[in-house]
Each structure stands twice: as C-alpha cells, then as structure tokens.
Amino acid sequence: xxxxxxxxxxxxxxxxxxxxxxxxxxxxxxxxxxxxxxxxxxxxxxxxxxxxxxxxxxxxxxxxxxxxxxxxxxxxxxxxxxxxxxxxxxxxxxxxxxxxxxxxxxxxxxxxxxxxxxxxxxxxxxxxxxxxxxxxxxxxxxxxxxxxxxxxxxxxxxxxxxxxxxxxxxxxxxxxxxxxxxxxxxxxxxxxxxxxxxxxxxxxxxxxxxxxxxxxxxxxxxxxxxxxxxxxxxxxxxxxxxxxxxxxxxxxxxxxxxxxxxxxxxxxxxxxxxxxxxxxxxxxxxxxxxxxxxxxxxxxxxxxxxxxxxxxxxxxxxxxxxxxxxxxxxxxxxxxxxxxxxxxxxxxxxxxxxxxxxxxxxxxxxxxxxxxxxxxxxxxxxxxxxxxxxxxxxxxxxxxxxxxxxxxxxxxxxxxxxxxxxxxxxxxxxxxxxxxxxxxxxxxxxxxxxxxxxxxxxxxxxxxxxxxxxxxxxxxxxxxxxxxxxxxxxxxxxxxxxxxxxxxxxxxxxxxxxxxxxxxxxxxxxxxxxxxx
Amino acid sequence: xxxxxxxxxxxxxxxxxxxxxxxxxxxxxxxxxxxxxxxxxxxxxxxxxxxxxxxxxxxxxxxxxxxxxxxxxxxxxxxxxxxxxxxxxxxxxxxxxxxxxxxxxxxxxxxxxxxxxxxxxxxxxxxxxxxxxxxxxxxxxxxxxxxxxxxxxxxxxxxxxxxxxxxxxxxxxxxxxxxxxxxxxxxxxxxxxxxxxxxxxxxxxxxxxxxxxxxx
Numbered sequence: 001x002x003x004x005x006x007x008x009x010x011x012x013x014x015x016x017x018x019x020x021x022x023x024x025x026x027x028x029x030x031x032x033x034x035x036x037x038x039x040x041x042x043x044x045x046x047x048x049x050x051x052x053x054x055x056x057x058x059x060x061x062x063x064x065x066x067x068x069x070x071x072x073x074x075x076x077x078x079x080x081x082x083x084x085x086x087x088x089x090x091x092x093x094x095x096x097x098x099x100x101x102x103x104x105x106x107x108x109x110x111x112x113x114x115x116x117x118x119x120x121x122x123x124x125x126x127x128x129x130x131x132x133x134x135x136x137x138x139x140x141x142x143x144x145x146x147x148x149x150x151x152x153x154x155x156x157x158x159x160x161x162x163x164x165x166x167x168x169x170x171x172x173x174x175x176x177x178x179x180x181x182x183x184x185x186x187x188x189x190x191x192x193x194x195x196x197x198x199x200x201x202x203x204x205x206x207x208x209x210x211x212x213x214x215x216x217x218x219x220x221x222x223x224x225x226x227x228x229x230x231x232x233x234x235x236x237x238x239x240x241x242x243x244x245x246x247x248x249x250x251x252x253x254x255x256x257x258x259x260x261x262x263x264x265x266x267x268x269x270x271x272x273x274x275x276x277x278x279x280x281x282x283x284x285x286x287x288x289x290x291x292x293x294x295x296x297x298x299x300x301x302x303x304x305x306x307x308x309x310x311x312x313x314x315x316x317x318x319x320x321x322x323x324x325x326x327x328x329x330x331x332x333x334x335x336x337x338x339x340x341x342x343x344x345x346x347x348x349x350x351x352x353x354x355x356x357x358x359x360x361x362x363x364x365x366x367x368x369x370x371x372x373x374x375x376x377x378x379x380x381x382x383x384x385x386x387x388x389x390x391x392x393x394x395x396x397x398x399x400x401x402x403x404x405x406x407x408x409x410x411x412x413x414x415x416x417x418x419x420x421x422x423x424x425x426x427x428x429x430x431x432x433x434x435x436x437x438x439x440x441x442x443x444x445x446x447x448x449x450x451x452x453x454x455x456x457x458x459x460x461x462x463x464x465x466x467x468x469x470x471x472x473x474x475x476x477x478x479x480x481x482x483x484x485x486x487x488x489x490x491x492x493x494x495x496x497x498x499x500x501x502x503x504x505x506x507x508x509x510x511x512x513x514x515x516x517x518x519x520x521x522x523x524x525x526x527x528x529x530x531x532x533x
Numbered sequence: 534x535x536x537x538x539x540x541x542x543x544x545x546x547x548x549x550x551x552x553x554x555x556x557x558x559x560x561x562x563x564x565x566x567x568x569x570x571x572x573x574x575x576x577x578x579x580x581x582x583x584x585x586x587x588x589x590x591x592x593x594x595x596x597x598x599x600x601x602x603x604x605x606x607x608x609x610x611x612x613x614x615x616x617x618x619x620x621x622x623x624x625x626x627x628x629x630x631x632x633x634x635x636x637x638x639x640x641x642x643x644x645x646x647x648x649x650x651x652x653x654x655x656x657x658x659x660x661x662x663x664x665x666x667x668x669x670x671x672x673x674x675x676x677x678x679x680x681x682x683x684x685x686x687x688x689x690x691x692x693x694x695x696x697x698x699x700x701x702x703x704x705x706x707x708x709x710x711x712x713x714x715x716x717x718x719x720x721x722x723x724x725x726x727x728x729x730x731x732x733x734x735x736x737x738x739x740x741x742x743x744x745x746x747x748x749x
Contacts, residue, residue, distance in 0.1 A: 044662065046659045050627065053627040054627055054632055055632050135657075136625075136655075136657070137655060137656070137657025137658075137662070137664070137665045138655045138657075138665065140627065
C-alpha cells in the first residue's frame with residue numbers, strides 16, 4: 001500500500017510540476033504585460049516629458065521625477081535610455097550617466113512592438129523589466145521600469161501554483177520560497193546533480209527531504225537563469241501517510257480486538273470445552289472421580305454441571321458394580337447387570353469345587369475374634385485369587401468353606417482343567433500359609449477339596465428382593481460329598497475328584513483311584529480319585 | 534524719362550523673373566517605386582534668397598487631427614494654431630529647435646507661434662496621443678512639400694548652384710546624406726528624383742475606444 005501510494009504521489013507531483021510550470025510561465029507573461037502597460041502609461045506623463053526634454057532640463061529634477069514615476073507603478077528601479085542606446089538615468093545609481101545601455105534587445109523589441117518586457121540581470125539582481133518609448137509626441141528616449149524578482153515574488157507565485165519556486169543563476173539565488181538555512185542545502189544538492197536536465201522531473205534531496213524538481217529556463221537577455229519548480233514528496237505523501245497511519249491504527253485495533261475476542265472465546269468456550277473433553281477422556285479411562293472444573297453461568301457451565309453429575313453417577317454405578325462384584329464376583333456381577341435381575345436360571349455344564357478347612361476353629365482357640373476374621377480373610381483372599389485366576393467364580397463362603405464354580409456364568413471348554421489346577425494351587429498355597437502361621441505360633445490347618453463336573457442349573461435363587469446367583473443340582477451335592485470324603489483317613493487325599501471331571505479334563509494329571517461311591521438318584525456308582533499333581 | 538526708366542526696370546524685373554529664372558522638378562519615390570507624400574524638398578543656393586512669400590501659415594486642428602501633417606516654413610515665420618474642433622486641445626512641442634506649448638484651449642489663440650530657428654519640429658496634442666504634426670523650418674526660401682503624387686516644382690530659382698535636400702518624417706537617413714547638387718542656368722528646368730528608405734509608419738492608431746497602436 002505504501003508503494004502504491006508513493007507511486008501515485010509521484011505521478012501526481014509530476015503532473016503538478018508540469019502544469020505548475022505552465023501556470024508559472026503564464027503568470028509571469030501576464031505580469032510582464034502588465035508592467036509593460038504600466039510603463040507605457042507612465043511614459044506619456046507630459047509633465048515628466050517636459051522635465052526630461054523641455055527647456056531648462058536638469059539632471060536632478062529629472063531624477064526626482066523618475067523616482068516619483070517609480071513609486072507610481074511600484075517599480076524597484078527606473079532607467080532612461082537614449083535612442084542611441086546609452087544609459088542616461090538609473091534611479092538606483094544616480095551618479096551614473098552615459099554608459100552603454102545593457103539591454104539593447106529589449107529596446108529593439110520595444111521599438112517593434114511599441115512596448116516590451118522581459119527578464120534582465122542588473123547589479124546581481126533579477127528584474128522583470130518593461131521598456132516603453134517616451135513619446136513627445138514621437139519617441140525621444142526609452143523609459144524602463146524594473147520589478148525585482150525576489151523572495152516575495154517567489155512566494156506570490158507559490159500561492160498560485162503550490163510549488164516551491166527558486167530563481168537562480170549558477171549559485172546565485174535571486175528569489176526563492178525556501179528559508180534562509182535551507183538555501184545552502186539546496187545549492188549543495190543542485191551542485192551534486194548539476195546540470196539539471198531540462199523538461200524532466202528529477203528528484204533532489206534537500207535537507208533530508210525529497211523534492212521532485214522541474215527546471216525551466218528563463219529567457220533573460222543578459223544571463224542564464226533557471227527557475228526551479230519543486231514539490232516536496234513528503235508533503236505530497238503526508239495525507240497518504242496519515243491515511244496509512246489510520247489504517248495501521250485500525251488494523252492494530254482490529255487485531256487487538258480479534259485477540260481480545262479470541263481470548264474471550266478461549267476463556268469462555270474453548271477452555272471449558274477442552275476441560276470437558278479431558279474429563280470425558282478420563283471417564284473413558286475409567287476415572288469416574290474426575291470432576292470438571294468449570295465455573296461459569298452460561299450454557300457451557302450448565303453442560304459442565306451436567307457432565308459432573310454424569311461423572312458422579314458413573315462413579316456411583318462403578319462403585320455399585322464394584323461392590324456387586326465384590327459381593328458376588330465380577331463375572332456374576334456383569335452377568336446380573338447384563339441379564340437383569342430375574343429369578344430363574346439355565347442349565348449349564350459346570351465344574352464345582354468345594355474346599356473346607358479342618359481344625360480351623362481349633363487353630364483360632366486362643367486367638368481373638370477380630371484376628372480370627374483377619375486370618376480367615378487372608379486365607380480366603382489367597383484362595384479367591386487362585387480361583388479367579390483360573391477363571392472360576394467364587395460362589396459363596398460358608399464359614400471356613402469355599403464353593404467355587406467353573407462354567408457359570410461363562411462356560412469354557414477347559415473348565416474341568418481349570419478347577420483341577422486351581423485345587424492344586426490352593427493346596428500349595430495353604431502349605432505356604434501354614435508355614436506363616438506356624439511362624440506366628442499358630443497351629444497348622446488342613447484343607448479338603450472336592451471337585452465334580454455335571455450339568456447344573458445356574459441362576460438367581462431366592463426371592464425377588466433378596467437373591468443369590470448360584471448353581472444347584474445333584475452334581476453340586478456330589479462335589480460337596482467328595483469334599484467331605486477327604487476327612488476319610490483311608491483315602492489320605494486332600495483333593496478328591498470324580499471320574500466325570502477327569503474324563504472331561506484335557507490335561508494329564510496324577511491321580512490315585514480311591515474307589516467307588518453310590519450316588520443318590522443314580523443307579524450307577526461313580527469312581528473317585530485322589531488328585532496328587 | 535523717369536517713368537520710362539521705371540517701366541524698363543519693372544519690365545526687366547518681370548522678364549528676369551519669367552525668362553531668366555530656372556525651375557526644378559523633383560520627384561520623390563520610395564524603394565518600391567511608390568510616390569512619397571509629405572516630403573519637404575528644399576533648394577539651398579549660394580545667392581541670397583528673397584523671403585519666401587507666404588501668407589498666414591496655419592496648422593488647423595480639425596476632427597482631432599493636425600491639418601496639414603507636414604508644414605514647411607522659412608525661419609522667422611509665425612504659425613497660427615486655430616482649434617476648429619468643439620473640444621479643446623493642448624498643443625506642445627519638446628523639439629529643441631522650438632519648444633512651446635499651448636495649454637488646453639479652444640478657438641483661435643491670441644498669437645501665432647514664431648519659428649525662428651532652422652530645424653525640424655515635431656508637435657503633438659497632450660491629451661490625444663495620435664495627434665502629430667511636423668514643421669520643417671528652413672533657411673532657404675525655395676521649398677515645397679510633396680503631395681500624394683510625390684512631385685514638386687520649385688519655380689523662380691535664380692541661376693546658380695543649388696544643394697537640394699529632402700526630409701520626410703519617416704526618413705531613415707539624415708537629410709544631409711541624401712542631398713543632391715544641381716546647377717541651374719537661366720530659363721532651364723531640371724528634374725531630380727529622390728529615392729527614400731522609409732521606416733514603417735507606426736503612428737498611434739485611432740481605433741475608437743482603444744488607442745493601443747502596435748501594442749499587444
């Protein structure tokens with residue numbers, strides 16, 4: 001924009017300089033015509049003619065009359081030349097007489113045209129000089145009135161053209177619109193670019209300011225005088241600069257406002273939205289405790305409040321689920337939540353594991369009840385962990401007995417294997433625990449485990465307001481019986497498994513056949529084995 | 534006897550005038566061959582001249598003009614300047630030969646103006662720039678002003694050598710430079726021609742309302 005402005009300003013100035021020079025030439029032409037007319041009128045002054053040419057003429061009278069004429073036309077100097085071209089009188093230098101008149105061409109023109117005017121240099125000053133014949137009634141001499149071209153004349157021209165004007169010859173400035181201290185700089189700038197090309201606009205740098213300059217030669221009879229028409233680029237650009245500055249201010253203001261609005265939006269919208277997004281992320285990760293910190297009264301604020309409420313609700317549900325999971329087992333809890341709480345069940349192929357501690361009460365005889373509970377919990381924690389690790393579900397704890405189900409609510413083909421491996425691990429874990437308890441001065445306890453696989457019914461059992469998810473069936477009872485049989489000293493088995501379980505198991509296990517038992521409701525007996533490893 | 538001598542004397546005088554005087558025919562032309570009017574032709578002889586017989590010399594002001602434009606008189610003649618216009622005129626001359634002025638007046642001035650010095654006088658009207666007249670004041674009695682035909686005949690010139698001079702308001706050269714010499718014998722007629730270089734006539738014009746002359 002600045003470049004375009006500058007280009008535009010340059011074009012404007014150039015046009016202005018050219019038109020200015022035309023105006024200038026027209027102005028001085030008109031003025032010269034005026035002074036020629038004035039000279040003509042004043043030269044017909046009969047009284048002066050008489051003083052000049054009449055009887056009894058004397059120099060002093062003539063000079064005084066000339067001064068009067070000079071004042072009449074407001075000239076700066078008046079000269080009288082004889083018809084032969086001799087200077088007779090000069091109001092500036094009264095003592096001079098009979099020199100060669102320096103402006104013969106002017107007189108020639110006056111002779112041809114009746115009166116003439118032009119520029120001359122007299123005594124190092126520039127004059128616009130008019131010549132008219134003293135007619136008495138025929139020409140007897142020439143009357144020349146000179147009007148100095150000085151600073152005030154330059155300023156007068158400036159008022160019409162709005163251009164800086166300087167009349168100069170070489171380094172002699174006759175008149176200029178520049179201030180005193182700038183003239184030296186102007187001359188210096190000129191000398192560096194001398195000679196100035198004619199009819200062409202040049203850039204002159206004067207006192208740090210760029211001036212587009214147009215040099216016009218002035219017709220002067222006895223000298224080489226140029227007129228410089230100049231226009232300051234800076235002044236021309238000034239309004240554009242103001243405009244630019246205004247634009248800049250507006251732009252900055254606009255920018256500031258945009259930034260302000262941006263910040264406001266950020267504070268009011270983006271930030272809380274981000275905060276909400278983060279909150280959602282955390283919830284997705286499972287952190288329901290996270291609360292979104294947004295404190296504003298608008299729509300975003302109410303969204304945040306709803307979000308937090310949702311978060312709390314989710315946290316609540318999570319707790320409930322967790323709790324449920326803790327109470328029933330995570331898988332059962334999931335099953336319940338998914339299927340809903342309805343009484344009834346479904347038939348499943350399950351492997352049931354019962355474990356019981358022998359002599360637990362005896363172990364805790366001299367132990368306070370709180371400690372006993374703690375020990376029991378410690379034991380159950382270990383055992384439950386093992387069950388869950390094997391994808392089993394702890395169905396219930398009854399005293400120091402534990403019932404685990406493999407196959408409900410989710411069935412796996414290797415449920416029997418899982419149960420068997422869990423049992424082995426449980427036994428091993430108990431051994432570890434016994435060592436610990438022994439170190440604490442407690443008696444050792446023994447465990448008995450019974451495992452059987454069969455079809456059972458898995459589902460919610462109880463009343464509508466108070467129910468358990470469990471499995472029931474003959475197979476469950478058998479598993480319990482097998483567990484009880486571990487007390488039988490002849491068997492010397494800690495884990496007793498049924499044939500059904502072994503048959504369904506895929507892995508290899510070390511077993512010892514124990515015998516056969518009668519199963520209620522079935523005619524055939526079932527083989528039972530001790531699981532060793 | 535006395536009457537007869539008187540008669541003889543008169544007769545010889547008459548005869549000498551008519552029979553023994555010469556005449557001069559002068560034609561004045563310009564470079565283009567056009568006849569030049571208002572040229573003063575004068576013949577200066579060695580012999581003493583009689584006084585040029587002139588009646589009252591009048592330069593009239595009529596219709597805001599001097600009439601005639603060029604007048605020739607012998608030195609010592611007086612000229613009357615009657616104002617025949619209804620408006621007043623201010624006649625003046627700043628010529629060194631005769632400087633005078635008749636301030637604004639109408640009608641006939643009280644006295645005529647005596648032109649006693651030989652030379653050329655230019656006079657004008659102070660309030661009407663275009664009014665100009667010329668007076669050639671001559672020593673010799675033998676002179677005449679050409680009319681539009683550019684010709685004059687000077688009669689009754691006693692035999693002898695004459696220096697014929699010519700003057701015209703627009704003459705570029707000085708009269709002495711153009712003088713021609715001629716010898717007249719009794720009863721003879723000589724013809725002379727003068728070819729003049731004239732300046733352009735830049736007399737102030739009389740355009741009504743505007744007197745600008747050659748000014749732009």
